[in-house]
Amino acid sequence: MSELRDLYDINSNKTNKTYHKGEVIPKGYYPMVVMVVIRNSNGEFLMQKRVPSKGGDWGVTGGHPKSGETPREGIVTEVKEELGLDFSNEEFIEYDSGCDGKDCYKMYFVTKDIDLKDIKIQKEELCEVKWFSMEELKHMVETNELNEDQIACFTKVCNYIEKRR
Numbered sequence: 001m002s003e004l005r006d007l008y009d010i011n012s013n014k015t016n017k018t019y020h021k022g023e024v025i026p027k028g029y030y031p032m033v034v035m036v037v038i039r040n041s042n043g044e045f046l047m048q049k050r051v052p053s054k055g056g057d058w059g060v061t062g063g064h065p066k067s068g069e070t071p072r073e074g075i076v077t078e079v080k081e082e083l084g085l086d087f088s089n090e091e092f093i094e095y096d097s098g099c100d101g102k103d104c105y106k107m108y109f110v111t112k113d114i115d116l117k118d119i120k121i122q123k124e125e126l127c128e129v130k131w132f133s134m135e136e137l138k139h140m141v142e143t144n145e146l147n148e149d150q151i152a153c154f155t156k157v158c159n160y161i162e163k164r165r
Contacts, residue, residue, distance in 0.1 A: 002020045002021040002022050002023075003020065003021040003064075003066060004018050004019075004020055004021075004066065004067040005018060005019055005020075005021060005031055005032075005064050005065065005066060005067050006018055006032065006065070006067050006068070006069075007019055007025065007026075007029040007030065007031065008029065008030050008031070008032055008099065008104040009028070009029065009030070009099075010028070010030065010099050010101075011099065012032075012097060012098065012099050012104040012106075014032075015029060017029055018067050019031070021064070030099055030101075030102070030103055030104045031064055031103055031104070032064060032065055032071055032074070032103070032104045032105070032106070033062060033063070033064060033103045033104070033105045033106075034062055034063065034064070034065060034071045034072075034074045034075040034078065034105070034106050034107075034108070035060050035061065035062030035075070035105070035106075035107050035108070035153070036060060036061050036062065036075050036078075036079065036087075036092065036107075036108045036109065036110060037060050037095075037107070037108070037109040037110075037153055037154060037157045038060070038061065038109070038110055038111075038112055038114070039109060039110070039111050039112075039157065040111070040112065040113045040114065040131060041111065041113050042131075043133065043134070044131040044132060044133050045060075045131065045132050045133075045134070045137065045154055046060075046061075046114065046129060046130075046131055046132075047059065047060065047129070047130055047131075047132050047137075048060070048061060048082065048083070048121070048126050048128070048129045049126060049127050049128040049129070049130075050125060050126060050127070051123075051124070051125060051126060051127045052127075054125060056127075057145075058140070058145060058146060058150075059150065060153065061075075061078055061079055061082050061083060062075070062078055063077075063078040063081075063082075065077070071106040072092060072106075072108075075087075075092065075106075075108055076088050076090075081122055081125075082121065082122045082125055082126060083119050083120070083121065083122075083129065084119060084120025084121070084122075085114065085118070085119065085120075087110070087112075090110045090112060091110065092108040092109070092110050093108060093109050093110070093160075094106055094107070094108050095107055095108065095109055095156060095157060095160045096153070096156055107153060107156075109157045109160070116129060116130070116131070134154060134158065137151055137154055138151065
């Protein structure tokens with residue numbers, strides 16, 4: 001049986017409804033998507049590359065919380081599954097959230113220095129992880145390796161950090 005997930009309303013409130021991964025989602029209900037931008041003390045961002053069978057694109061760590069998990073618990077699970085890292089004691093900062101009519105989402109960021117050798121990627125999902133500077137990410141948009149929506153999450157994090165200083 002496929003993974004059971006909770007459904008949310010347009011205001012990102014958890015409902016009493018669930019669905020199995022792959023099922024049609026009833027009108028007026030939305031899955032939750034969680035993502036985390038990981039930034040090191042050098043200002044670089046950790047990106048992961050999906051395996052070719054999953055699109056082969058670069059992105060941040062994220063996914064769908066399992067039924068019964070909070071969004072924060074869901075992102076801890078995703079980091080553990082995809083990167084093999086325990087982030088259960090990390091201080092996640094929620095910098096964006098909402099519901100876009102397709103998904104509800106919560107976007108987090110955390111500052112953490114990680115040695116790439118300590119990462120144990122989920123081979124079914126990922127083929128590479130790498131630190132990128134903001135300049136490298138902008139260049140990836142110019143070369144169509146990333147799109148504007150993807151780099152917007154890094155820009156939002158940078159703006160959020162600047163506002164907190």
